[in-house]
Amino acid sequence: AFKPLIFSGVQPTGNLHLGNYLGAIRKFVALQETMDCIYCVVDLHSLTAQLVHEDLKDQTRQITAAFLAAGIDPDKHIVFNQSRVMQHAELAWIFNCVARIGWMNRMTQFKDKAGKDRENASLGLLAYPSLMAADILVYRATHVPVGDDQKQHLELTRDIAQKFNNDFSDRIAELGVGVEIQMGDETVNGFFPLTEPVIGGPAARIMSLRDGSKKMSKSDPSDLSRINLTDDADTISKKIKKAKTDPEALPSEIAGLAGRPEAENLVGIYAGLADTSKEAVLKEYGGQQFSVFKPALADLAVEKMAPIAGEMRRLMAEPGHIDSVLRNGGERAGVLAEANMKTVRDIIGL
Ligand code: ADP
Ligand code: NA
Numbered sequence: 001a002f003k004p005l006i007f008s009g010v011q012p013t014g015n016l017h018l019g020n021y022l023g024a025i026r027k028f029v030a031l032q033e034t035m036d037c038i039y040c041v042v043d044l045h046s047l048t049a050q051l052v053h054e055d056l057k058d059q060t061r062q063i064t065a066a067f068l069a070a071g072i073d074p075d076k077h078i079v080f081n082q083s084r085v086m087q088h089a090e091l092a093w094i095f096n097c098v099a100r101i102g103w104m105n106r107m108t109q110f111k112d113k114a115g116k117d118r119e120n121a122s123l124g125l126l127a128y129p130s131l132m133a134a135d136i137l138v139y140r141a142t143h144v145p146v147g148d149d150q151k152q153h154l155e156l157t158r159d160i161a162q163k164f165n166n167d168f169s170d171r172i173a174e175l176g177v178g179v180e181i182q183m184g185d186e187t188v189n190g191f192f193p194l195t196e197p198v199i200g201g202p203a204a205r206i207m208s209l210r211d212g213s214k215k216m217s218k219s220d221p222s223d224l225s226r227i228n229l230t231d232d233a234d235t236i237s238k239k240i241k242k243a244k245t246d247p248e249a250l251p252s253e254i255a256g257l258a259g260r261p262e263a264e265n266l267v268g269i270y271a272g273l274a275d276t277s278k279e280a281v282l283k284e285y286g287g288q289q290f291s292v293f294k295p296a297l298a299d300l301a302v303e304k305m306a307p308i309a310g311e312m313r314r315l316m317a318e319p320g321h322i323d324s325v326l327r328n329g330g331e332r333a334g335v336l337a338e339a340n341m342k343t344v345r346d347i348i349g350l
Pocket of ligand 1: 010020021146
């Protein structure tokens with residue numbers, strides 16, 4: 001079997017929000033206790049959203065500061081930015097030749113981001129999942145903690161790994177570099193693992209505070225729709241107070257949240273922040289009005305987020321320290337990536 005290894009990435013585009021924190025970063029922190037982890041600021045990916053940047057390096061430092069402020073240990077694990085390890089881009093090119101255009105065209109994120117004028121979207125936006133597969137598989141990572149929105153990209157990552165393993169099965173066997181992979185009743189030998197997402201819990205998909213049908217997102221034009229990791233206590237309280245809700249009291253059972261996406265979202269946020277379940281939150285607040293629940297949620301959010309924001313500000317005042325974390329992480333990641341790429345080049349015959 002493959003050695004368990006965690007990989008995940010966050011783009012340096014705009015402010016980090018509560019969805020990124022609860023859906024991804026908090027899981028990164030929890031997993032580092034028991035697993036080897038590689039956490040990456042995916043600056044190359046951010047070029048698909050915005051090619052010309054004034055402040056890409058600074059945005060990269062911000063995400064790194066958030067990782068560190070949330071509690072990721074860059075000495076025990078690896079924290080770096082993607083563009084330092086060119087093997088990501090090299091493997092992405094190979095995966096561009098493995099993957100099929102039809103696979104990419106089916107991605108809902110591509111359809112959303114490209115909008116109506118798909119012919120005019122960048123080729124990078126279409127090929128994004130191929131670079132994401134390379135980010136993960138260049139380390140032969142076995143698990144990826146992500147929000148629910150990334151599920152489809154992880155499926156594609158497995159499709160790419162499987163097609164590569166299958167297309168090159170003879171070479172992999174000849175070189176003796178395969179690892180046994182259990183697929184149903186069958187055992188196959190592959191060079192790349194079939195990476196599993198780590199999704200779940202009450203906060204896998206945090207919705208906009210203004211519209212329960214849209215996910216909380218960096219790209220939402222309304223700042224009231226999200227809580228940013230760097231919002232101060234007053235701003236957090238104000239945004240929760242203004243969050244869209246319905247006039248009913250909270251139910252005491254989960255079933256009572258059906259058809260009430262805004263209420264369910266706030267309960268999920270509470271559960272995520274308190275590290276408990278939606279059931280447990282409803283046990284405590286069932287029968288209460290939002291006039292009671294919202295202030296409690298605001299207090300909890302401030303209690304959990306303010307220390308992270310404070311630590312981020314402290315770290316951002318020392319850009320030299322952040323850069324040295326990234327440099328050091330990049331060197332260690334580069335050694336691992338190059339060892340795997342050497343084998344990939346051998347397999348392909350490059
Ligand atoms: P965004 O989706 O805001 O542009 P990224 O694509 O960089 O941010 O995502 C970083 C991580 O945060 C990913 O693992 C993603 O799944 C997770 N994530 C993003 N938005 C949410 C959300 N609303 N709820 C839960 N997780 C989310
Ligand atoms: Na995303």
